[in-house]
Amino acid sequence: MQIHSGRPKDLEKRAKILQAAKSIFLKMGYHATNMNQIAKEAGVTKLTVYNHFQDKANLFICAIEESCEESIRAKQFELTAESDFEQALYLMCHRALSIIYLPEALKLDCLLFELAAEQSPLTQQFFDASHTRMCNVWCDFFEQAIAFKFIQADEPLKLTDLIMSLLLGIRHHKVLLGLDPVPTTMEIEQMIEQAIEFFLLKYQPKN
Secondary structure: OOOOOHHHHHHHHHHHHHHHHHHHHHHHOOOOOOHHHHHHHHOOOHHHHHHHOOOHHHHHHHHHHHHHHHHHHHHOOOOOOOOOHHHHHHHHHHHHHHHHOOHHHHHHHHHHHHHHHOOOOHHHHHHHHHHHHHHHHHHHHHHHHHHOOOOOOOOHHHHHHHHHHHHHHHHHHHHHOOOOOOOOHHHHHHHHHHHHHHHHHHHOOOO
């Protein structure tokens, strides 16, 4: 039986390239980053980078998808009929904000604005890899909540839009623009409490 020893090494190189790409894209921005820099940071040749990722755009999207997958996938929440929904909603809100206000996540949003300002075709792919992915996690959570009758039935996307609007509001835009600091732990707790209070006023089941 022939043993193929190259594949694990290839996967290791791919992981190093992605790690280097994430670091440099966040530091330099999309346009200021080139494949030579990424190859040097990863300790591989530029040809190796191109062999794994056809071009910079593909590498960028793959790096963003992996970054988002690492944080969002670990934050999924499974409800049961015995769940304390208000506590579960609190945990979902807390986990969402813990992702949104990561320094890396704020830098990613700045990159998204940069691409959007240029009407780059990468904008939609970037948005799907990050924001849409988190939205899908929320929609799944609300579908479970509706199934267990923890909340009144409505479109999960509408519920998601409401809770995120309540959590972030104008303050988040000011944070992204550098006009306000990232909320403190105490401020985040207050934001979550207020968001849940208003959300449940509308969607708590009627007795």
